Amino acid sequence: MLKCNMIPLLIISNNSREIKKYLKKFINKNTLFFEIKSEGKEYSIKEIKELIRETKIFHKETRIYFLENFQLSSLEAQNAFLKLLEEPPANTLFVLSVDNENKLIPTIRSRTRVVRLNKKKLVDLTPQVKAVLNKLISDSNFNLLSTTPFTLEEIIIFFRERLIFDKKAPPIIKETLKLKSLLENNNLNLQLTLDHMLIFIWKTYRMK
Numbered sequence: 001m002l003k004c005n006m007i008p009l010l011i012i013s014n015n016s017r018e019i020k021k022y023l024k025k026f027i028n029k030n031t032l033f034f035e036i037k038s039e040g041k042e043y044s045i046k047e048i049k050e051l052i053r054e055t056k057i058f059h060k061e062t063r064i065y066f067l068e069n070f071q072l073s074s075l076e077a078q079n080a081f082l083k084l085l086e087e088p089p090a091n092t093l094f095v096l097s098v099d100n101e102n103k104l105i106p107t108i109r110s111r112t113r114v115v116r117l118n119k120k121k122l123v124d125l126t127p128q129v130k131a132v133l134n135k136l137i138s139d140s141n142f143n144l145l146s147t148t149p150f151t152l153e154e155i156i157i158f159f160r161e162r163l164i165f166d167k168k169a170p171p172i173i174k175e176t177l178k179l180k181s182l183l184e185n186n187n188l189n190l191q192l193t194l195d196h197m198l199i200f201i202w203k204t205y206r207m208k
């Protein structure tokens with residue numbers, strides 16, 4: 001039998017080979033492994049409902065269901081999958097992989113054990129993200145509602161690069177790290193958290 005506590009796993013990595021290597025430790029002759037792939041660009045609520053129906057069929061063997069790149073899922077699909085996590089079938093382990101956990105609703109993150117396989121890998125900031133943040137700190141008339149979507153991790157990286165010459169960078173990094181920790185451990189709304197951070201940055205650079 002599979003020796004694990006059946007708490008769903010959330011693997012943070014964008015390296016498919018690395019993820020598969022990690023999963024091998026859970027697979028043996030007494031387990032049934034299912035890799036679920038979306039038929040479209042993202043997991044749909046229809047596909048998740050089909051998965052729910054399938055998992056209701058009893059198996060004496062331990063089953064592992066692996067959904068790779070689950071950040072590519074609709075909000076409806078995530079909410080449907082959440083119900084599966086709230087009432088998990090017996091002898092079943094769900095494994096999700098994402099490139100960034102902040103792309104999932106907080107309630108899914110709170111019901112999984114997070115495994116980070118690429119802790120040391122740095123995120124490359126896109127020119128769009130750099131342009132938005134530079135404009136945010138320099139233009140007092142900047143429209144906060146028109147920003148390009150980005151993550152708290154990208155904000156941290158951007159302002160770490162400014163630590164040497166920008167005295168306003170440290171409090172912004174401190175606030176972002178605090179919010180990142182709250183997101184990982186509480187059921188906070190991701191969009192509201194990002195909005196708060198943008199307003200915090202805007203106000204910080206307007207203060208004398």
